[in-house]
Amino acid sequence: MPFGFTLRSIDPSGARCGLIETDHGPVETPAFMPVGTQGTVKTLSARDLEEIGAAMILSNTYHLYLRPGEKLIEEAGGIHRFMGWKGPVLTDSGGFQVLSLADLNRIGDEGVEFKSHLDGSTHFLTPERVVDIQLSIGSDVMMVLDECAEYPCDRGRAEKAVERTTLWATRSLAARGARVTRGEYERVLFGIVQGSLYPDLRERSARELVALDFPGYAIGGLSVGEPKKDTFDTAARTANLLPADKPRYLMGVGHPEDIVEAVARGIDLFDCVVPTRNARNGCVFTSRGKLVVRNAAYARDGAPLDPECRCEVCRTYSRAYIRHLFNAGEILGPRLATYHSLYFYLHLLSEMRQVIREGRFSRWREGFYRAYSPIGSEYNGSV
Amino acid sequence: MPFGFTLRSIDPSGARCGLIETDHGPVETPAFMPVGTQGTVKTLSARDLEEIGAAMILSNTYHLYLRPGEKLIEEAGGIHRFMGWKGPVLTDSGGFQVLSLADLNRIGDEGVEFKSHLDGSTHFLTPERVVDIQLSIGSDVMMVLDECAEYPCDRGRAEKAVERTTLWATRSLAARGARVTRGEYERVLFGIVQGSLYPDLRERSARELVALDFPGYAIGGLSVGEPKKDTFDTAARTANLLPADKPRYLMGVGHPEDIVEAVARGIDLFDCVVPTRNARNGCVFTSRGKLVVRNAAYARDGAPLDPECRCEVCRTYSRAYIRHLFNAGEILGPRLATYHSLYFYLHLLSEMRQVIREGRFSRWREGFYRAYSPIGSEYNGSV
Numbered sequence: 001m002p003f004g005f006t007l008r009s010i011d012p013s014g015a016r017c018g019l020i021e022t023d024h025g026p027v028e029t030p031a032f033m034p035v036g037t038q039g040t041v042k043t044l045s046a047r048d049l050e051e052i053g054a055a056m057i058l059s060n061t062y063h064l065y066l067r068p069g070e071k072l073i074e075e076a077g078g079i080h081r082f083m084g085w086k087g088p089v090l091t092d093s094g095g096f097q098v099l100s101l102a103d104l105n106r107i108g109d110e111g112v113e114f115k116s117h118l119d120g121s122t123h124f125l126t127p128e129r130v131v132d133i134q135l136s137i138g139s140d141v142m143m144v145l146d147e148c149a150e151y152p153c154d155r156g157r158a159e160k161a162v163e164r165t166t167l168w169a170t171r172s173l174a175a176r177g178a179r180v181t182r183g184e185y186e187r188v189l190f191g192i193v194q195g196s197l198y199p200d201l202r203e204r205s206a207r208e209l210v211a212l213d214f215p216g217y218a219i220g221g222l223s224v225g226e227p228k229k230d231t232f233d234t235a236a237r238t239a240n241l242l243p244a245d246k247p248r249y250l251m252g253v254g255h256p257e258d259i260v261e262a263v264a265r266g267i268d269l270f271d272c273v274v275p276t277r278n279a280r281n282g283c284v285f286t287s288r289g290k291l292v293v294r295n296a297a298y299a300r301d302g303a304p305l306d307p308e309c310r311c312e313v314c315r316t317y318s319r320a321y322i323r324h325l326f327n328a329g330e331i332l333g334p335r336l337a338t339y340h341s342l343y344f345y346l347h348l349l350s351e352m353r354q355v356i357r358e359g360r361f362s363r364w365r366e367g368f369y370r371a372y373s374p375i376g377s378e379y380n381g382s383v
Numbered sequence: 384m385p386f387g388f389t390l391r392s393i394d395p396s397g398a399r400c401g402l403i404e405t406d407h408g409p410v411e412t413p414a415f416m417p418v419g420t421q422g423t424v425k426t427l428s429a430r431d432l433e434e435i436g437a438a439m440i441l442s443n444t445y446h447l448y449l450r451p452g453e454k455l456i457e458e459a460g461g462i463h464r465f466m467g468w469k470g471p472v473l474t475d476s477g478g479f480q481v482l483s484l485a486d487l488n489r490i491g492d493e494g495v496e497f498k499s500h501l502d503g504s505t506h507f508l509t510p511e512r513v514v515d516i517q518l519s520i521g522s523d524v525m526m527v528l529d530e531c532a533e534y535p536c537d538r539g540r541a542e543k544a545v546e547r548t549t550l551w552a553t554r555s556l557a558a559r560g561a562r563v564t565r566g567e568y569e570r571v572l573f574g575i576v577q578g579s580l581y582p583d584l585r586e587r588s589a590r591e592l593v594a595l596d597f598p599g600y601a602i603g604g605l606s607v608g609e610p611k612k613d614t615f616d617t618a619a620r621t622a623n624l625l626p627a628d629k630p631r632y633l634m635g636v637g638h639p640e641d642i643v644e645a646v647a648r649g650i651d652l653f654d655c656v657v658p659t660r661n662a663r664n665g666c667v668f669t670s671r672g673k674l675v676v677r678n679a680a681y682a683r684d685g686a687p688l689d690p691e692c693r694c695e696v697c698r699t700y701s702r703a704y705i706r707h708l709f710n711a712g713e714i715l716g717p718r719l720a721t722y723h724s725l726y727f728y729l730h731l732l733s734e735m736r737q738v739i740r741e742g743r744f745s746r747w748r749e750g751f752y753r754a755y756s757p758i759g760s761e762y763n764g765s766v
Contacts, residue, residue, distance in 0.1 A: 038711045039704070045715065046699065068707045072683060076703055084699040300455060316429065316467040320459055321422070324451045328421045331714055332428065 003140070003179065003188040003215055005029075005247045011361040015263050017353050020056075020216075020247055022140045023185030024080060024088040027055040029247060029268035030356075032259065032349045033090060034342050035276060038063050039073070039083045041342070042276055043335040046084035052311065052343040053350065055087055056141075058271040061134055062094030062101070065123075066116050070136035078138025078183065090271075091139035092251070093130050093192075096148050096220075107147060109164060127168035128175040131189065135182060143218060144172040146192040151225040158196035161221075165194045166208040178215055190249065192220040193238055197230050206241035217242050218249040219267075228258070236265035256285055256348055257374040260365060263352050275345050279337035282326040285344045289373030293319055293337065294326040311343035386523070386562065386571040386598055388412075388630045394744040398646045400736050403439075403599075403630055405523045406568030407463060407471040410438040412630060412651040413739075415642065415732045416473060417725050418659060421446050422456070422466045425659055426718040427725070429467035435694065435726040436733065438470055439524075441654040444517055445477030445484065449499050449506075453519035461521025461566065473654075474522035475634070476513050476575075479531050479603075490530060492547060510551035511558040514572065518565060526601060527555040529575040534608040541579035544604075548577045549591040561598055573632065575603040576621055580613050589624035600625045601632040602650075611641070619648035639668055639731055640757040643748060646735055658728050662720035665709040668727045672756035676702055676720065677709040694726035 004021045011017075020027040034041045034049065037060045041049060049057065059079060064070060076082040079089050095112070098105050102114035111126035125133075127145040134142035145168050147161040169191050178189045191214035195201030209217060219238045222231050231253070239248050249269035250262050259270055275285060282294030286306035293305060304314035305322065313322075313336045325333030355364040387404045394400075403410040417424045417432065420443045424432060432440065442462060447453060459465040462472050478495070481488050485497035494509035508516075510528040517525035528551050530544040552574050561572045574597035578584035592600060602621045605614050614636070622631050632652035633645050642653055658668060665677030669689035676688060687697035688705065696705075696719045708716030738747040 038707075038713055040708060040713050040715045043714045043718070045719070047695070063711075067711055068682065068703075072703065072707075075683060076685060076701060082701070082704050082707075084704070299451065300458060302459060312430070318459065318465070320451075320455065321465050321467070324421075324455075324465075325423060328450055330421055330423050331426045331717065332423045334714065335426070335718070336428070 003186055005216065005245065007245055009357050009359070011356045011359055013264050013361045013365075014266050015352070015356045015361040016266055016268060017356040018247065018268060020088075020269075022056075022088040024086065024140055025055070027088060028353055030259075030263045030349055030352055031055055031269055032345050033058040033269065033271040034345075035060075035271055035273050036083070037273075038067070039079060041338075042280065043331070043338045044342070046086075048339055049085065050087075052339065053346045054342070056090060057085060057087065058090050058092065059137070059139065060094065060097060061091045061130065061137065061143075062097035064091075064137055065094060065133050066118055070133045074136040074138065080138065088140040089138075090141040091134045091137055091143065093134075093143040093145040094125065095130075095145050096252075098125070099148060099150075107164075109167060111145070127172045131172050131176050135176070135180060135187060138183065138187070140185065140187055141216065142187055142189045144169045144189060144191055146194060146220055148221050148224070149194060149196045151196070153196045155198060155201075158194075158198055158201050161196070162194050162201050162205045162208075165192060165205060169209055169212055169214075173212055173214075178213070188215040190214055190216040190218050192218040192251070193242070194221045195238075196221055197226060197234055199234075199237060202234060202238050203241055206238060210241070210243060214246070216247040216249065216269075218251050220251050222250065223252040223254055223258075231258070232261050232265060235262055235267060239266040255374070256345065257369075257372065259345075259348070260352070260368060263356075264361065264365065275341040276338050279341040280334040282333065282337065284337050284341045287344075287371055291319075293322050294333075295323070298323040299327075305337075305340050306344065309340065309344060309347070311340050311347075313340040313343075386569055388599065388628065390628055392740050392742075394739045394742055396647050396744045396748075397649050398735070398739045398744045399649050399651060400739040401630065401651055403471075403652075405439075405471040407469065407523055408438070410471060411736055413642075413646045413732055413735055414438055414652055415728050416441040416652065416654040417728075418443075418654055418656050419466070419468075420656075421450070422462060424721075424725070425663065426714070426721045429469075431722055432468065433470075435722065436729045437725070439473060440468060440470065441473045441475065442520070442522065443477065443480060444474045444513065444520065444526075445480035447474075447520055448477060448516050449501055453516045457519040457521065463521065471523040472521075473524040474517050474520055474526065476526040476528045477508065477516075478513075478528050479635075481508070482531060482533075490547075492550060494528070510555045514555050514559050518559070518563060518570060521566070521570070523568065523570055524599065525570055525572045527552045527572060527574055529577060529603055531604050531607070532577060532579045534579070536579045538581060538584075541577075541581055541584050544579070545577050545584050545588045545591075548575060548588060552592055552595055552597075556595055556597075561596070571598040573597055573599040573601050575601040575634070576625070577604045578621075579604055580609060580617055582617075582620060585617060585621050586624055589621060593624070593626060597629070599630040599632060599652075601634050603634050605633065606635040606637055614641070615644050615648060618645055618650060622649040638757070639728065640752075640755065642728075642731070643735070643751060646739075647744065647748065658724040659721050662724040663717040665706075665716065665720065667720050667724045670727070670754055674702075676705050677716075678706070681706040682710075688720075688723050689727065692723065692727060692730070694723055694730075696723040696726070
């Protein structure tokens with residue numbers, strides 16, 4: 001079954017419901033992809049991911065390229081067999097990590113040179129090489145190498161990043177095309193719209209990439225420190241510049257309320273380390289908001305992390321126990337917190353798909369905020 | 384159903400097969416108890432433990448007393464509800480940890496004073512208090528406070544430890560009796576035989592404790608640095624001094640081959656951190672012996688940890704993947720290794736019960752050693 005996207009319903013709010021099809025299975029959208037940076041969603045097994053209802057996961061090209069190396073993964077039969085995950089996988093291009101993690105990097109039209117954050121070795125990646133690395137890794141959805149401008153960013157820099165992103169997108173397509181069937185399944189390439197917060201640059205970037213006819217589009221360069229209002233304004237404007245019949249992926253977003261807002265603006269696909277990274281630090285998301293379970297306040301609290309949640313962790317363990325695990329430095333703490341928080345995210349997306357199908361997203365969103373305290377106003381945990 | 388032990392069959396070798404019954408379920412013996420020091424078998428969930436076939440687990444009174452405190456566990460409904468584990472739990476007395484972990488300790492006939500390794504606070508534990516702490520924790524099987532002599536140990540010291548162990552066992556029984564029903568289930572108290580490597584002191588200790596008629600007996604003071612031959616000679620001699628109709632628990636033993644040897648000498652119950660602690664360091668046990676999966680030699684090895692093993696980890700993941708997880712510092716590495724190694728131990732015990740019932744333990748033991756390379760001769764991993 002070739003890669004496809006079917007737009008199934010549009011809520012009066014503009015929120016969309018659709019279906020991505022891949023050779024590793026379907027992904028109902030809007031969807032959240034748990035992040036498995038190094039070929040593992042930290043602390044969770046592949047079976048855990050199935051259990052909590054993950055459809056597609058994201059892994060990081062930069063990390064896998066450096067360790068264990070894409071050739072090793074290819075020899076192991078690809079990322080799915082390597083990590084025991086049967087569903088679809090999306091890999092980013094590594095561009096963002098090169099700029100944010102590598103010790104030193106030099107970017108030019110040809111590509112990007114950087115020193116590994118692991119051992120200081122020097123590497124040079126071109127757009128073509130980045131596609132080939134992802135083909136070796138074996139992801140279902142590959143991302144083109146792009147230049148993600150930092151925030152704030154002057155117009156000249158943002159414009160150069162747009163030009164280079166289009167140049168690299170063109171070269172990526174020229175190298176292997178937008179759809180590659182290798183082994184037993186098809187892999188597709190998504191373009192990434194840049195342009196910082198400049199509406200005309202976003203428009204130019206979108207126009208140039210849409211002309212290249214990618215099977216899907218990401219909105220990059222957001223969630224890099226700009227005010228939230230700018231994130232959503234730019235995401236909404238950019239989404240409107242993209243073809244309605246292609247999936248729209250807002251990279252690196254976000255907190256639960258950010259995802260609700262972006263869904264309202266016509267976004268289909270998300271990834272973010274927020275639920276997993278927070279969980280490992282003893283902070284989980286619940287239907288009432290953020291809960292810092294490692295706090296002493298929960299030492300004798302017999303309630304589950306989220307009394308509204310039906311996940312295995314909430315059906316089995318108390319806040320008191322999970323707080324004890326964090327307090328005692330036990331690995332099971334981060335594991336249980338991660339399991340719950342990802343379940344919460346995936347369940348939230350599933351709920352949104354339902355209400356979009358039923359045309360009552362705006363109403364649902366009001367109800368969501370009545371229960372949920374956004375970041376900044378931590379839920380005090382009382383049941 | 385009151386605590387009980389039924390001896391079901393004795394193999395010509397002397398290996399025994401039996402059944403411990405508790406209000407939290409049965410334990411077929413010989414049995415291995417995974418160690419959940421701080422109320423969690425490190426990295427594993429309660430459901431994992433059920434899946435791999437754990438019947439009874441051990442938790443540490445010393446650790447739980449210091450953190451989160453036995454009263455907190457009691458308020459949470461006891462250790463079973465606290466950690467989500469439905470099967471029986473045995474707690475040690477904490478005596479061994481006081482002597483090995485606490486920063487400073489002073490032992491006298493009245494009890495033991497020590498400073499917490501966590502915060503330096505001073506504590507004083509008596510035999511009576513240790514029983515009460517375990518009653519609050521809510522374990523099914525409690526251990527008396529004993530004095531575990533170090534190795535090597537002169538005769539005078541060993542004799543004093545035997546005398547004090549009997550004195551404390553007597554006081555423990557006087558305080559609450561050997562069987563206490565509290566809440567909805569019965570808890571029983573086991574005695575611990577000491578005597579270092581001195582046959583006459585072991586005999587005296589066993590005689591004095593057997594006279595007190597405990598529902599079960601542990602053999603303590605072994606696996607503390609003495610030669611293996613002494614461990615097994617002393618275990619075998621001591622086992623013979625204990626009533627045949629009571630379970631015999633050899634504390635802190637051991638490697639797979641140690642357990643095979645101890646089973647051959649009539650031991651029924653085991654606990655040890657060896658499988659779990661090794662697993663967290665990237666070293667697992669397999670039907671061929673120890674395998675250090677974190678070694679670079681396994682970087683491209685597509686075989687499961689143990690090709691003979693049918694556990695979830697061996698059915699899903701390769702050595703190459705698990706090696707990558709350890710190499711990348713991923714928590715899933717210790718988790719998968721722990722799951723496999725405990726499965727291996729529990730499966731080994733299950734296999735031994737089977738061959739004991741069929742009267743062919745000695746034959747089986749020969750076959751075990753043909754495949755298995757004991758510690759010191761690491762299995763090279765080739766399939």
